[in-house]
Amino acid sequence: MNQRNGGRFLLxxxxxxxxLTVSLFSFLAVNVNHQSLDAIEDVGKIYMNGISEQSALHxxxxxxxxxxxxxxIVHIVPQSLFSDRQALLAHLELNAEARGYEYMALxxxxxxxxxxxxxxxxxxxxxxxxxxLQADEPxxxxxxxxEAGRLFLFSVPxxxxxxxxxxxxxxxxxxxxxxxxxxxxPETEAPMVLSYIIRKDGSYVLRSxxxxxxxxxxxxxxxxxxxxxxxxxRHIQELTDxxxxxxxxxxxxxxxxxxxxxxxTALPYSDWYWITVLPxxxxxxxxxxxxxxxxxxxxxxxxxxxxxxxxxxxxxxxxNRRQLRDLEESWMTAQAAQQTAESxxxxxxxxxxxxxxxxxxxxxxxxxxxxxxxxMSHDIxxxxxxxxxxxxxxxxxxxxxxxxxxxxxxxxxxSKHLLGLINDVLDMSKIESGxxxxxxxxxxxxxxxxxxxxxxxxxxxxxDQQFNVFIHDIPAENIYCDSVRLxxxxxxxxxxxxxxxxEGGSIQLALYEEPSAKGEGYVRIHLHVKDNxxxxxxxxxxxxxxxxxxxxxxxxxxxxxxxxxxxITKYIVTAMGGTIEVDSEQGKGTEFRVxxxxxxxxxxxxxxxxxxxxxLVVDDDKQLCESAVSSLxxxxxxxxxxxxxxxxxxxxxxxxxxxxxxxxxxxDWRLPGMDGISTAKEIRRRLGRAVPILLISAYDWADIEDExxxxxxxxxxxxxxxxxxxxxxxxxxxxxxxxxxxxEAPGPLMDFSGxxxxxxxxxxxxxxxxEELLTAELNVTLEWAENGQICVEKFKQSPTGYYDAILMDIxxxxxxxxxxxxxxxxxxxxxxxxxxxxxxxxxxxDDIKRCLDCGMNAHISKPIDVREVARLLKKYLME
Amino acid sequence: MTLQECYAALGGDxxxxxxxxxxxxxxxxxxxxxxxxxxxxxxxxxxxxxxYEDAFRAAHSxxxxxxxLSFTTLQKSSGELTEALRNGWTPEAEGLxxxxxxxxxxxxxxxxxxxxxxxx
Numbered sequence: 001m002n003q004r005n006g007g008r009f010l011l012x013x014x015x016x017x018x019x020l021t022v023s024l025f026s027f028l029a030v031n032v033n034h035q036s037l038d039a040i041e042d043v044g045k046i047y048m049n050g051i052s053e054q055s056a057l058h059x060x061x062x063x064x065x066x067x068x069x070x071x072x073i074v075h076i077v078p079q080s081l082f083s084d085r086q087a088l089l090a091h092l093e094l095n096a097e098a099r100g101y102e103y104m105a106l107x108x109x110x111x112x113x114x115x116x117x118x119x120x121x122x123x124x125x126x127x128x129x130x131x132x133l134q135a136d137e138p139x140x141x142x143x144x145x146x147e148a149g150r151l152f153l154f155s156v157p158x159x160x161x162x163x164x165x166x167x168x169x170x171x172x173x174x175x176x177x178x179x180x181x182x183x184x185x186p187e188t189e190a191p192m193v194l195s196y197i198i199r200k201d202g203s204y205v206l207r208s209x210x211x212x213x214x215x216x217x218x219x220x221x222x223x224x225x226x227x228x229x230x231x232x233x234r235h236i237q238e239l240t241d242x243x244x245x246x247x248x249x250x251x252x253x254x255x256x257x258x259x260x261x262x263x264x265t266a267l268p269y270s271d272w273y274w275i276t277v278l279p280x281x282x283x284x285x286x287x288x289x290x291x292x293x294x295x296x297x298x299x300x301x302x303x304x305x306x307x308x309x310x311x312x313x314x315x316x317x318x319x320n321r322r323q324l325r326d327l328e329e330s331w332m333t334a335q336a337a338q339q340t341a342e343s344x345x346x347x348x349x350x351x352x353x354x355x356x357x358x359x360x361x362x363x364x365x366x367x368x369x370x371x372x373x374x375x376m377s378h379d380i381x382x383x384x385x386x387x388x389x390x391x392x393x394x395x396x397x398x399x400x401x402x403x404x405x406x407x408x409x410x411x412x413x414x415s416k417h418l419l420g421l422i423n424d425v426l427d428m429s430k431i432e433s434g435x436x437x438x439x440x441x442x443x444x445x446x447x448x449x450x451x452x453x454x455x456x457x458x459x460x461x462x463x464d465q466q467f468n469v470f471i472h473d474i475p476a477e478n479i480y481c482d483s484v485r486l487x488x489x490x491x492x493x494x495x496x497x498x499x500x501x502x503e504g505g506s507i508q509l510a511l512y513e514e515p516s517a518k519g520e521g522y523v524r525i526h527l528h529v530k531d532n533x534x535x536x537x538x539x540x541x542x543x544x545x546x547x548x549x550x551x552x553x554x555x556x557x558x559x560x561x562x563x564x565x566x567x568i569t570k571y572i573v574t575a576m577g578g579t580i581e582v583d584s585e586q587g588k589g590t591e592f593r594v595x596x597x598x599x600x601x602x603x604x605x606x607x608x609x610x611x612x613x614x615x616l617v618v619d620d621d622k623q624l625c626e627s628a629v630s631s632l633x634x635x636x637x638x639x640x641x642x643x644x645x646x647x648x649x650x651x652x653x654x655x656x657x658x659x660x661x662x663x664x665x666x667x668d669w670r671l672p673g674m675d676g677i678s679t680a681k682e683i684r685r686r687l688g689r690a691v692p693i694l695l696i697s698a699y700d701w702a703d704i705e706d707e708x709x710x711x712x713x714x715x716x717x718x719x720x721x722x723x724x725x726x727x728x729x730x731x732x733x734x735x736x737x738x739x740x741x742x743x744e745a746p747g748p749l750m751d752f753s754g755x756x757x758x759x760x761x762x763x764x765x766x767x768x769x770x771e772e773l774l775t776a777e778l779n780v781t782l783e784w785a786e787n788g789q790i791c792v793e794k795f796k797q798s799p800t801g802y803y804d805a806i807l808m809d810i811x812x813x814x815x816x817x818x819x820x821x822x823x824x825x826x827x828x829x830x831x832x833x834x835x836x837x838x839x840x841x842x843x844x845x846d847d848i849k850r851c852l853d854c855g856m857n858a859h860i861s862k863p864i865d866v867r868e869v870a871r872l873l874k875k876y877l878m879e
Numbered sequence: 880m881t882l883q884e885c886y887a888a889l890g891g892d893x894x895x896x897x898x899x900x901x902x903x904x905x906x907x908x909x910x911x912x913x914x915x916x917x918x919x920x921x922x923x924x925x926x927x928x929x930x931y932e933d934a935f936r937a938a939h940s941x942x943x944x945x946x947x948l949s950f951t952t953l954q955k956s957s958g959e960l961t962e963a964l965r966n967g968w969t970p971e972a973e974g975l976x977x978x979x980x981x982x983x984x985x986x987x988x989x990x991x992x993x994x995x996x997x998x999x
Contacts, residue, residue: 411970454951705887715883715894728894729894763943763944765909765913765918766947769909769944772908811936811939841942863896863946866899
């Protein structure tokens with residue numbers, strides 16, 4: 001705003017100054033030009049009048065010189081010659097001729113002529129000649145003689161004897177007009193000046209150049225009359241008037257084409273007038289040129305001044321703008337600084353607040369911790385007391401076997417409880433000290449779910465709870481994850497659900513996948529654990545993921561636990577980059593939802609394809625049916641589904657009637673109405689044993705196995721039904737229909753022929769299995785080391801490069817796999833960097849980390865999976 | 880008695896072992912070979928002698944063998960025993976030892992029954 005105003009003001013001032021300058025200079029140019037034109041015109045007039053006067057004066061002098069010449073000729077006549085007329089005339093003639101005269105004569109008043117030489121004179125005007133004869137003073141006039149032609153005649157009074165005895169009154173000398181003209185109008189004079197000698201009536205006596213006009217007035221008419229005859233008439237009138245008054249006359253005759261200055265003065269010794277005409281044009285040209293130059297000079301000066309002003313303005317303007325900008329910048333800087341200061345203040349305030357909050361939180365955490373500690377010490381003391389007390393009782397009743405057994409049972413329970421507490425506390429302290437690590441490895445969700453289901457089954461059975469597993473939409477069965485920690489999360493949720501759900505309640509575990517926001521290579525995994533148990537209060541729900549909290553109510557006091565489980569779970573989920581949510585209502589139940597974005601592990605190389613069977617899937621969960629059907633389709637099987645046993649029997653019969661039997665039937669164990677076993681019995685009753693029937697169940701089938709086998713069920717597939725679960729569960733039946741052996745594994749899985757591998761393994765049977773599997777499937781040469789020490793020895797004694805890799809069991813007598821690896825890595829051999837792959841029954845992330853820490857390259861867990869071994873060997877041997 | 884039935888009887892997962900071993904004959908061979916594995920004897924002897932370190936390793940070995948052969952039930956109990964003995968004796972080991980013994984007997988019984996049929 002300010003800036004724009006400033007700019008406008010500057011612009012207006014600039015324009016004003018420019019206008020002022022231009023008008024000032026224009027005024028100067030015009031006015032001064034005008035004045036100077038006037039002045040120069042005046043000067044011109046003065047100059048021309050001067051020239052005219054000069055010319056007239058020149059005329060007078062020339063004439064007077066001639067008149068005196070003639071007089072002197074008379075004066076120098078000796079007295080002696082007066083008597084001798086002949087001698088006198090000769091003398092006169094001689095002197096006159098010498099002075100350039102071409103005519104000389106004596107006249108008396110009556111006009112009698114006594115011609116000295118030059119012939120008889122004919123005057124131009126008789127009238128004038130008469131006046132000359134009568135005059136007693138020198139005169140001039142014009143006439144002509146046959147001999148000399150036109151003559152300019154000078155007459156002086158002179159009394160000289162004449163032929164007839166009279167005395168003359170005047171002596172007349174004549175000179176050719178042309179000669180006098182050259183005298184009067186010298187060539188040197190400014191050629192632009194025209195001079196004439198005229199008579200009163202305007203007729204020419206002499207003129208400087210030849211014109212055809214008979215009078216000067218005619219010439220004037222000829223020159224100007226076309227434009228303005230009246231004007232010329234007026235001038236001629238004025239001229240004649242001035243002539244008759246014997247006054248000098250000066251005027252400017254102007255026309256479009258010319259401008260002349262006319263000067264007229266009476267001439268002495270005659271009735272003639274001297275006319276000088278100066279053409280003003282040439283002067284004017286000079287003056288105009290001068291004024292042009294002047295105007296150019298003025299405007300140039302103006303331009304220079306303007307330019308200078310403009311430059312100055314520009315400079316000023318720029319500087320102004322720069323200053324403005326600087327000003328603005330500094331203003332902005334100032335503002336920014338102010339803002340910074342303000343935000344700094346805010347930050348300071350907020351950090352103060354934060355500090356206060358932190359302090360409060362620290363205090364709270366401290367309080368929580370000390371509360372926790374007091375709770376914990378109570379918690380620890382209780383089982384510890386039980387252990388100590390029970391031990392004392394047992395010792396006191398050492399002979400009472402029943403009593404001792406009872407004591408030992410209680411001691412075992414208490415110890416288990418105590419161990420659980422301590423494990424949690426140890427985990428938490430690991431988390432708090434930042435030492436918990438995630439070991440990301442390929443994990444099969446199927447295996448994870450399988451193991452979870454098998455772990456929680458006994459507890460669920462013990463509390464007689466309903467357990468449902470919903471798994472659907474699993475495009476990526478294998479992911480990269482820490483399987484131990486994932487297990488821990490699920491176990492935590494499930495054991496809590498079991499713990500806080502009364503007997504006969506129900507627990508659901510759901511797993512499904514979605515495309516991940518992290519990109520193609522990732523998959524979003526949803527894990528939901530829901531129960532209809534006692535739920536949580538809103539207040540506790542808000543703090544459930546904090547450490548050292550446990551709902552403090554009589555309802556849960558009898559429930560064991562450290563209260564660390566959820567904090568640990570939360571920590572693990574966060575470390576995996578996931579989120580955790582909880583919904584709960586007291587008396588209604590609780591639902592935990594975990595969302596994880598995990599990297600997909602590439603699908604195993606084997607292709608899961610089964611014969612194109614027709615199958616029937618029977619389950620009361622529609623979602624499970626649809627998911628199973630789509631999984632089956634992806635392994636090459638056409639399947640139909642139905643929700644009840646009755647429908648299943650009907651459908652099987654219909655197909656049988658069409659001679660288009662299902663080749664395999666999958667039956668859920670727990671079906672509403674007719675359950676799986678009854679359905680199987682019914683099918684067997686009607687159709688015999690031709691079609692294999694498999695029972696699908698999330699429960700341990702050990703209890704029902706006998707019954708199921710009796711009912712004609714051929715096998716079991718455990719829920720959750722992953723694609724691979726179905727594939728592996730169904731594959732054994734691929735041989736049944738044709739009663740042919742499945743084509744044996746087509747040769748080795750991968751060819752590592754020529755590679756020699758040292759396998760350290762203390763167990764004979766494991767060694768034999770490994771040897772047989774790896775030799776048959778991978779074509780490797782395997783050598784056995786029974787423990788770590790033998791392994792090191794064998795490696796030490798082998799030539800360099802003899803072994804290509806070492807597969808190392810960890811738990812071995814004499815020397816463990818860790819120690820053996822240290823020893824091998826410490827050897828001074830070029831091949832001491834040989835790939836060492838740990839092979840162990842432990843799959844805890846700590847163990848894996850320790851393997852890698854002590855210099856092993858990779859870790860595989862038992863059971864020996866040839867594909868995994870092949871993958872790692874390929875990675876370390878082929879690269 | 881088929882090998883599958885033997886697996887069902889001993890608390891194993893035939894489908895699982897079948898994914899890792901290419902031939903039924905191979906599985907059968909190792910299942911029968913299980914009877915002569917010395918880990919169980921070592922476990923019993925170490926426990927009697929109070930050598931829990933060896934006992935731990937023996938339990939661990941059993942667990943490893945069971946993993947390789949998919950003897951699920953025994954694998955579970957031996958695995959639990961392994962953890963119970965990992966840092967020396969713990970109270971819960973006692974119960975687990977009984978469990979392992981029971982499971983082991985079940986496995987041996989099933990295999991022996993199967994062996995009888997195979998050998999004719």
